[in-house]
Amino acid sequence: MTTEAPAGGPRRTSGATKAAILDAARERFAADGYERATIRAIARDAGIDPSMVMRYYGNKEGLFAAASEIDLRIPRPETLPAVGMGAALVEHFLDRWENDDVLTALLRVGVTNAAGAERVRAVFTGQMVPVVAGICPDPEDAPRRAALVSSQILGMAIARYVLCFPPAVTMSREDIVDWLGPTVQRYLTAERP
Amino acid sequence: MTTEAPAGGPRRTSGATKAAILDAARERFAADGYERATIRAIARDAGIDPSMVMRYYGNKEGLFAAASEIDLRIPRPETLPAVGMGAALVEHFLDRWENDDVLTALLRVGVTNAAGAERVRAVFTGQMVPVVAGICPDPEDAPRRAALVSSQILGMAIARYVLCFPPAVTMSREDIVDWLGPTVQRYLTAERP
DNA sequence: GTCTATAATTCGATAGAC
DNA sequence: GTCTATCGAATTATAGAC
Numbered sequence: 512m513t514t515e516a517p518a519g520g521p522r523r524t525s526g527a528t529k530a531a532i533l534d535a536a537r538e539r540f541a542a543d544g545y546e547r548a549t550i551r552a553i554a555r556d557a558g559i560d561p562s563m564v565m566r567y568y569g570n571k572e573g574l575f576a577a578a579s580e581i582d583l584r585i586p587r588p589e590t591l592p593a594v595g596m597g598a599a600l601v602e603h604f605l606d607r608w609e610n611d612d613v614l615t616a617l618l619r620v621g622v623t624n625a626a627g628a629e630r631v632r633a634v635f636t637g638q639m640v641p642v643v644a645g646i647c648p649d650p651e652d653a654p655r656r657a658a659l660v661s662s663q664i665l666g667m668a669i670a671r672y673v674l675c676f677p678p679a680v681t682m683s684r685e686d687i688v689d690w691l692g693p694t695v696q697r698y699l700t701a702e703r704p
Numbered sequence: 705m706t707t708e709a710p711a712g713g714p715r716r717t718s719g720a721t722k723a724a725i726l727d728a729a730r731e732r733f734a735a736d737g738y739e740r741a742t743i744r745a746i747a748r749d750a751g752i753d754p755s756m757v758m759r760y761y762g763n764k765e766g767l768f769a770a771a772s773e774i775d776l777r778i779p780r781p782e783t784l785p786a787v788g789m790g791a792a793l794v795e796h797f798l799d800r801w802e803n804d805d806v807l808t809a810l811l812r813v814g815v816t817n818a819a820g821a822e823r824v825r826a827v828f829t830g831q832m833v834p835v836v837a838g839i840c841p842d843p844e845d846a847p848r849r850a851a852l853v854s855s856q857i858l859g860m861a862i863a864r865y866v867l868c869f870p871p872a873v874t875m876s877r878e879d880i881v882d883w884l885g886p887t888v889q890r891y892l893t894a895e896r897p
Numbered sequence: 898g899t900c901t902a903t904a905a906t907t908c909g910a911t912a913g914a915c
Numbered sequence: 916g917t918c919t920a921t922c923g924a925a926t927t928a929t930a931g932a933c
Contacts, residue, residue: 665862670855690897
C-alpha cells in the first residue's frame, strides 16, 4: 500500500502519477472526444486531484498532446510478405486499433478539433507516407497512394470501432483482411488507372 | 424591409425564421461538431435571439435532430450503368458531400456523440443497405457489403473533407472516381473472397 | 507533491415583459 | 413572435495552504 510511505514522502512517484494521468486521459479522449473528456473526469479516473493535471501538463491541450503521442509501428516494407502486403497491413492496423486506445482517441479528436486534425495529418505524413514510398513503384506518387490506403483503413476503423455499424462490428478479422487486403494492395502497387 | 410590416405583425414569418435557424445550425454543426456548436452562435448566425431556438426546437438535441435530417438520394440501381456502378456511386457521393453541409455535420457529430452515431447507423441501415441489396448477387449479404462500401466512402470523405490530408484534397474528382470506383464495384458484386 | 478554494467564463435553459 | 434578464450548472485555470 502506498499509504505506508514514510511521513513527508510523496504518496507515489511523480513518474507513476504522470503515467496514471496519461492512461486515464487516453481512455477518456478515446471514449468521449476532446470536448467531453474533462480534466476533472480524467483526474478522477487516475485517482488524483485535477490540479495535478494542470501542474504536469499545463493545460488541456498540453495533456492531449502528451496523451496522443503515437507510433503506428508500421512494419518496414522488407519484413512484409512480397505477396499480400495489403493484407499484412490491414491485419497490422486491426491489431493496433484493438490494442491501443490512442488510435481511436486521435481519430475522434482529429474529427472535431482543429489541433487534433493537424496531429493526424502529421502522423499521416510522418509515418504512413514514408512506408508507402518504400513499397510503391513510383515514389513520387507515394503521398497520393498513402492517402488512398489511409482512406480505406480509416474508414473501416470508423465503421467498426467508432460508429459501430453492426455488420462491420460482427465481421471477423479474417473477413476484413480478405476484403480490404486486395484493395490496399491495389492502392499500393497497381498502375494508375 | 421587414420593419415596414404592420404594427403587431411578426417581423418575419415563422417558417422563414425556422429555416434560417436550420441553415445556421447545419453550418455550425458541420464546422464545429456537436459540443462546440453553441445555440448562441447558431442564433447569432441566423440573426435571431437564442431563445427562439429553444422555442422552436425545445433543446439542443431537438435542434440537431431537425438539422440532420438527410436523404442521401442514392440513385436507384436500375438507373445506374450496368458496368461501373461503383464509379457512379463514388461520383454521386462526391457530389453530395460537396453540396450539402449535412453530411459533414452528421459525420462530425456521429464520431463524438452517442445520439449522433445512432443517427448515422439509422441512415446506413435505412438508405445504404436497401440500395446495395438491390445490386449485389446475394441479398442476404447486403448489410456486410454495404458496410464495406460505406467504409471506403466514409474514409475518403474524412480524409478529403474533414482531416484534409493534402493529397486527398488535391486529387481530382476523376482520379478519386478512377481509384475508388473499382473498389466499390468489387465490394458490391465480387464473389466473397 | 497534494489538495482546497475560488476566480472567470461559458453554456443550456427558463420566466416573463412587450 | 421576439427579446431581456437571469438562473444554475459545468468547465478551465489559478493562487496558495499544508
